[in-house]
Amino acid sequence: MTMTPDQRRISLAHRDRLLPGDRADEAGLRARLWLIRLLIVVATLLGANYLVWRYAASINWAFWPIALALLAAETYSFIDTCLFSLTMWRYRPRGEPPAPRGDETVDIFITCYNEPIELVRETVRAALAITFPHRTYVLDDGRSPEMRAMAMAEGAGYIVRTEEWSGHDYHAKAGNVNNALFQTDGEFLLILDADQVPKPAILDRTLGYFHDPRVAFVQTPQWFKNVPPGDPFGSQAPLFYGPIQQGKDGWNAAFFCGSNAILRREALMQSGVVGYARGLDRRVRRALAISGRVLRQADQRLSPTQRARFQPTIRELQQAIRDAREDLGAGQPLQEVTWRFQRRAEQAARAVVVQDLAAIRDELADLPGLDPGMALEQRLSDLLDDEFALSALARRESSPLAAIETVRALLMAVDVDRADEAIPIMPVATISVTEDMATAMQLHSLGWRSVFHHEILAEGLAPEDLRTALQQRLRWAQGTVQVMLRDNPLLKRGLAPVQRLMYFATMWSYLSGFVAVVYLVAPVLYLFFGWLPVKAYSSEFFLRLVPYLVANQLLFIVVGWGIPTWRGQQYSLALFPLWIRATTSAVANVVFKRKLGFVVTPKTRQAGASFRLIVPQLVVMAALVAAVIYGLARLALGLANDRLSITVNVAWALYDLVMLSAIIGAALYEPPASSELELLADGALTAATEHGRHGAGLR
């Protein structure tokens, strides 16, 4: 966005509303961007210099398993640096936002699912107090009468799922929002999680971005007011809701993070309609593609009597399928192809229906003196003459063939009504438990633009116990990996090349768990067993590695200037079991259709309970401590001939321990004795994480 000098002056007067890092004047911001770019160039060149040498000249083949593992880990980290560098290359603080037109219509959706009433009430009151004209709705997936009463008492609207949803997949929060979209008509919508208390200016500060008719959404940071000093669980994500989102924004790839975002209804609806059309096309084609096998299997499973009854129908169905595939191939619309197919399937099934009804009638006729039977017989005769009733009995799910489950599924799939879903259009994507990321990607792929506005305009509640914190992190990670597997940004059509990489970068960062294991285990293996992954810790090694590490860290410091990033850095290593579990469970879910699963632990807060959550980290820490003691002892006793390697590995192990120590602090953390806020946060987040509540990943 370009600004006139006048606007710029005004904006400088307001700059204290913005977050640190964005407050500098234009010259300051430009200088910062160029410093970042300089460091990016230096860090990537030094990294390449190191890595090329590692590949070409340093692999210690004598211990090839750890040597190759470490090389793979370092390659992963270098790619991570490159992706981070690319993100920051167009770091874009937006400064003051443009003012709204004034006549925009806005619906505010507060999504809830069994959160404590008083917690939601606070959010509702704050939402009602937002200065820009709007309507406020409570979207209650818990369907509680108390919540309804609260919404009514406060003067907010109250929305629950319509009847269409019963018996269908609810799709958690995505479904909740989609349901409400069809019951409201604002031009824009602000989505708030139940605990995210908005500031009165939230709309005034964000709606102006929609002057650009291509802007689909404006995301603002998620910030938690109940995080104690030191942030034991690493709840705040200031680096993500700051420089990283600002960097992605520079590439028109800011993420939608589920809450504290304003969306344009038209963009969401368009995404839903496109999703319907494309999804339908895929669904019908796939159903037709596997139909041959389905019908063959159905045929094989028939008993001889059944075969006599069904075979002509199956034959006819097979022919109908061949014709449908041909018509689709010829580019005929799905509506027409599926219509013809359904009519033919119905006709084919009717023969069986008529046969069955006639047989029943005849049997009844053989039973003498059965009065109710006579009435039934008459009704059956009538039925045989009733065109519409016969059609209904032969159609799709009521077709006699539908007794064979796979055939029933086939008949349902070759249609345009998406009978498998409550509503045919899902504007908010439902392919993942992180519906927000999938939705943003879909919008970007359709050519919509996005904005990240770096100003805290809502304050939420973070988990106050380790179990919930881990649960929440696991969900985000699982969801991200799900999206990567189901709708890979590198392959998704419509995305610009760097947009692909911006999504991929976040997904890539969640694969770090496997790499962390290598970094944690390597020094232990050396100190105990002498497994040396590189040929030697020579001066050449240090001359190449140290400048790379220094440049990398400098880049990180400049990017994160004024932001507490240390806890985040620790957790990206310390949560390695969680990242691994997220990846493996998401793969199992997408590829093998398994359930995603939860962190299962006692809900009561006991001293020992927290430590049970971090057993893998404790084992690794014990091994590292033992390795350090063993290494130091050998140095002290003069038993080591390679003093430098031991020193390096001891330092490495100590670094690992410092990083892992965050998790000990978290396990030991005792929240201040049951504050009201804490009880609310607990209830809210336990309910919400299990329902798929979202925010950003951690970096």
Place this chain on the structure above:
Amino acid sequence: MQATIESQQDGHAVVRLAGRLDFLSSGEARQRFVEAVASGQRALVVDLGEVLFIDSSGLGALIGGLKAARQAGGDLRIARAGEQARSVLSLTSLDRVFRMYDTVDDALAAF
């Protein structure tokens, strides 16, 4: 937006829409489709000839109507889509789903 429903024999009906079929009127349009289907008019032809503008919410209403009609064993056909409607239908890939008929009679005849 105005909507008039013209019932014909055998559960056929023509729904004539006029004005803007957008986020403000789409809920009502969808409601009309669903009601028509519920009252036994399963074969709907939606005449878009007098529709000035249609947005994605409007398309959503058509899909909602299509679903209701199909589930009752009928169908919802689109006739006389103008330039703007055709362009949004193609932008959203909905032209892969709907057959667009040039006249209401063509659409009725195709049932």
